[in-house]
Amino acid sequence: MLMPAIALVGYFVYVSIIWNLVVSVSDWKGLRPSYNFSGFGEYLDLMDDTKFRTSLTNNIMLILLFVPMSLVLGLFMAILLDQHLKYEGFFRTIFLLPFTLSFVVTAYLWRWMYNPKQGVINMLLRNSGLGFLAQDWVTNPDLVMYSIVFALLWQFSGYVMLIFLAGIRSIPETQINAAKLDGASGFYLYRRVIIPQIKSSSFTAFVILMVFALKAFDFIFILTGGGPGYSSEILSLTMYEEAFAITNFTTGSAIATIMFFLVMLIVLPYLHITYRRKN
Amino acid sequence: MSSTRFDKFWEIYNSERLRRGLLYLVLIVMVFWILLPLWAAFVTAFKSQQDLQTTAPYQPSPSPTLEPLRATFEIMIRPLFNSLTFTIFATIFSCLIGSMAGFILSRIQFKGSETVFLLIIVGIFIPYQAVLVPLFLTMARLGLINNLLALVITHTAFGIPICTLLFRSFYEEIPESLINAAIVDGAGIWRIYRKIVLPLSTLPFIVATVFQFTNIWNDFLFGLILSSGINAQPASVALSNLKGSQVALWHYQMAGTLWYSLPSLLVYFFLGKYLMRGFMTGALKG
Numbered sequence: 001m002l003m004p005a006i007a008l009v010g011y012f013v014y015v016s017i018i019w020n021l022v023v024s025v026s027d028w029k030g031l032r033p034s035y036n037f038s039g040f041g042e043y044l045d046l047m048d049d050t051k052f053r054t055s056l057t058n059n060i061m062l063i064l065l066f067v068p069m070s071l072v073l074g075l076f077m078a079i080l081l082d083q084h085l086k087y088e089g090f091f092r093t094i095f096l097l098p099f100t101l102s103f104v105v106t107a108y109l110w111r112w113m114y115n116p117k118q119g120v121i122n123m124l125l126r127n128s129g130l131g132f133l134a135q136d137w138v139t140n141p142d143l144v145m146y147s148i149v150f151a152l153l154w155q156f157s158g159y160v161m162l163i164f165l166a167g168i169r170s171i172p173e174t175q176i177n178a179a180k181l182d183g184a185s186g187f188y189l190y191r192r193v194i195i196p197q198i199k200s201s202s203f204t205a206f207v208i209l210m211v212f213a214l215k216a217f218d219f220i221f222i223l224t225g226g227g228p229g230y231s232s233e234i235l236s237l238t239m240y241e242e243a244f245a246i247t248n249f250t251t252g253s254a255i256a257t258i259m260f261f262l263v264m265l266i267v268l269p270y271l272h273i274t275y276r277r278k279n
Numbered sequence: 280m281s282s283t284r285f286d287k288f289w290e291i292y293n294s295e296r297l298r299r300g301l302l303y304l305v306l307i308v309m310v311f312w313i314l315l316p317l318w319a320a321f322v323t324a325f326k327s328q329q330d331l332q333t334t335a336p337y338q339p340s341p342s343p344t345l346e347p348l349r350a351t352f353e354i355m356i357r358p359l360f361n362s363l364t365f366t367i368f369a370t371i372f373s374c375l376i377g378s379m380a381g382f383i384l385s386r387i388q389f390k391g392s393e394t395v396f397l398l399i400i401v402g403i404f405i406p407y408q409a410v411l412v413p414l415f416l417t418m419a420r421l422g423l424i425n426n427l428l429a430l431v432i433t434h435t436a437f438g439i440p441i442c443t444l445l446f447r448s449f450y451e452e453i454p455e456s457l458i459n460a461a462i463v464d465g466a467g468i469w470r471i472y473r474k475i476v477l478p479l480s481t482l483p484f485i486v487a488t489v490f491q492f493t494n495i496w497n498d499f500l501f502g503l504i505l506s507s508g509i510n511a512q513p514a515s516v517a518l519s520n521l522k523g524s525q526v527a528l529w530h531y532q533m534a535g536t537l538w539y540s541l542p543s544l545l546v547y548f549f550l551g552k553y554l555m556r557g558f559m560t561g562a563l564k565g
Contacts, residue, residue: 001468005380005399005439012436013402016410016417023412033416077309083302093551094310097317100547100554101540102497104515108536109316111522112323112336112529120319120336127335154313159558166559215406218499222519239408244415244504253412260409267404271397 017260024253031247042254052255055226055233058145062234063213065149066156070209071202073153074160079190081161082168092165095158103155103218110151110223114138138224141231148220148232155219156212160205167201168194207270214263235259323533324348331530347534351521355538358517361506362496363542365427365513369434370491374484376435377442381483382476384443385450386458387468396447402440407500418505425508433505434495441494442487445560449483450476489550490557493543514539 027038046052077095081088098106113120114137122134137147171194179193217236220226226233226241235255243252319336325343326334334340384396414433415424423429453476461471502513521535547554 001379001472002383002395004376005443006395008376008436009399009402009439012410012414012433013405013440014398016413017405019413019416020409020411080302080306080309085302085306091306091310093548094313096551096555096558097547098313099558100493100543100551102499102515102543104497104499104518105536105540105543106316108518108522108532109320112319112533113316115529118331118336118529120315123335124337154316158313162555162558211404211406215408217408218515222499222522236406236408239411243412249412256406256408256411259406263404263406267401271400275393275397 020253020260021257023249024257026250028250042250043258046251046254046258051230051233051238054230055235055238058230058232059214059234061145062149062216063210065145066152066213067206067209069149069153070156070160071205073157074205075164075195075202077157077161078164078168081165092158092162095161097158098155099159101155104222106151106155107219107222110147110154111138113151114147114223138232139228141228144224144228144232148223151223152216152219156209160209163201163205163208164198167198171197203270203273207266210266211263214259214266320533320536323530324537326530328528328530331528336529347530348537351531351535351538354521355514355517355535358512358514359538361427361511362514365430365434366492366495368431369438369495370488372431372435373438373442373491374487377439377487378446378477378480378484379472380439380443381446381448382450382472383468385447386453386455386476396443399440399443402437403444407437411500411504414501415504423505425506425510427506427511429505430501430511430513433501434498437501438491438495441560442491445487445490445557446480446483448560449480449486453479485550486553486556486560489546489553490560493546493554493557496543 022035024042025037025040026034027036028034081091081095085091116122116134116136116139119137121137125131125134135143138144175197176189176193179189184193215236216234217240220232220234221237221240224232226237236259239252239255239259242248242255315337322339323331323336324347325345326340327342327344327346330340330342330344380399384392384399418424418429418433421429423432457475458471461475466474497515498513499515499519502516503519506512507516518535518539521532
């Protein structure tokens with residue numbers, strides 16, 4: 001009964017990862033497969049490659065901006081919703097809505113938001129007398145990463161909120177009441193009593209956001225395609241372009257392997273802590 | 280003197296009514312922020328080309344038209360049907376396989392079961408880029424490029440890890456005595472699964488189905504790599520091509536977006552609570 005799962009996951013995950021690794025160190029050039037070992041040259045070449053280095057830098061920037069901001073905004077929204085609201089269900093449904101949409105959809109929505117001539121944001125600014133604030137949101141290389149992060153915050157904050165809200169709700173009522181009896185309230189109650197207790201939710205949200213930021217593809221591929229120039233190019237895009245646009249499979253596989261190890265660097269400690277604790 | 284002023288400020292700040300008011304103000308601003316892109320897409324999808332020039336993108340058309348929806352329907356109908364087909368099959372297969380695996384891994388102890396579980400779970404997190412080249416080569420060798428079967432197989436395989444986790448966390452709540460009693464009665468594993476576990480599985484099957492349907496429907500990357508030709512194009516890929524095609528104008532793009540997002544929106548509004556449980560499984564039980 002376990003066999004279908006083992007066979008499919010075994011082949012499509014583990015055999016494929018090893019196969020990918022083999023391709024990255026092979027002498028495969030062009031369209032015909034060739035698996036002779038040719039060393040780690042591909043990885044060394046990448047270190048000197050401007051495009052790869054730009055995409056790595058952009059990826060790190062994406063992580064440094066997107067992950068902490070999502071955590072703060074998500075926590076803020078969870079605290080707002082934790083105030084015994086009459087319409088909590090309504091607000092939760094609205095806030096989570098963007099996360100249930102495909103990245104293809106949200107990328108289209110934000111292409112329309114950010115369009116410099118007719119787009120929603122610039123028209124809104126112009127029509128309210130703030131036209132001087134209108135920007136080339138995704139065509140200005142200095143601005144594009146910030147615009148991407150802002151749109152991703154729009155999509156993810158509700159999900160982070162959901163994780164934190166579940167964490168807050170799982171704190172035993174008696175503990176919160178005891179703190180309230182001791183005079184804790186408002187800001188103090190959250191800072192001293194509630195936030196220290198939702199460490200595991202924070203850790204989970206952190207891991208999910210990190211993994212997403214490392215492997216994000218669809219949204220940026222459609223919104224900017226990595227441009228203008230390489231200014232929003234990230235690892236997954238470079239990998240796709242190398243492997244599937246110019247059929248440079250060895251380079252694509254090498255980038256994919258690097259991405260795999262970066263993600264595992266975060267996921268393995270997480271799984272270790274989560275599942276060893278249980279047993 | 281200044282201290283009394285400060286006290287006054289503090290008094291107002293502390294007044295419950297003001298704080299409630301501020302709270303709702305912030306919440307409503309956030310609701311506007313979340314809804315603005317969706318609203319703009321929605322009103323744009325009902326505009327004529329002339330409205331597009333004369334009205335702001337967030338203003339509804341004075342004379343709404345169905346023309347953009349009709350025009351994009353012709354382009355999107357075949358891909359939407361393709362997506363529906365592979366999404367339904369892959370959802371069913373990944374849920375069934377995940378349910379069986381989740382049952383064994385939660386209730387049947389064997390040497391290495393914990394390791395097998397962890398190895399399967401890693402599949403939730405891996406960046407798909409790490410398997411993309413071999414996946415493409417595999418499907419090419421099987422002659423399944425631009426074939427819906429490739430997407431059924433791929434989405435089934437990569438859906439199994441999260442389904443296994445989901446079913447396992449549900450099955451851990453089935454009382455052990457129930458299973459043990461059946462084992463004492465001499466029932467085999469298949470019999471226990473069919474007679475005891477499956478009848479108790481309605482809720483996890485609903486959660487897993489809703490979750491998988493949404494995930495697979497929303498996928499873009501696998502479709503792009505395996506099936507971007509005209510024959511078996513998923514709706515996500517067809518939509519992504521819309522911006523480069525003849526009908527590149529914004530009202531068509533937004534109308535196409537509306538068609539593609541309709542099923543996920545329907546699932547969310549009618550079965551949202553199950554979808555949230557699915558989201559939480561990856562996050563909390565994990």
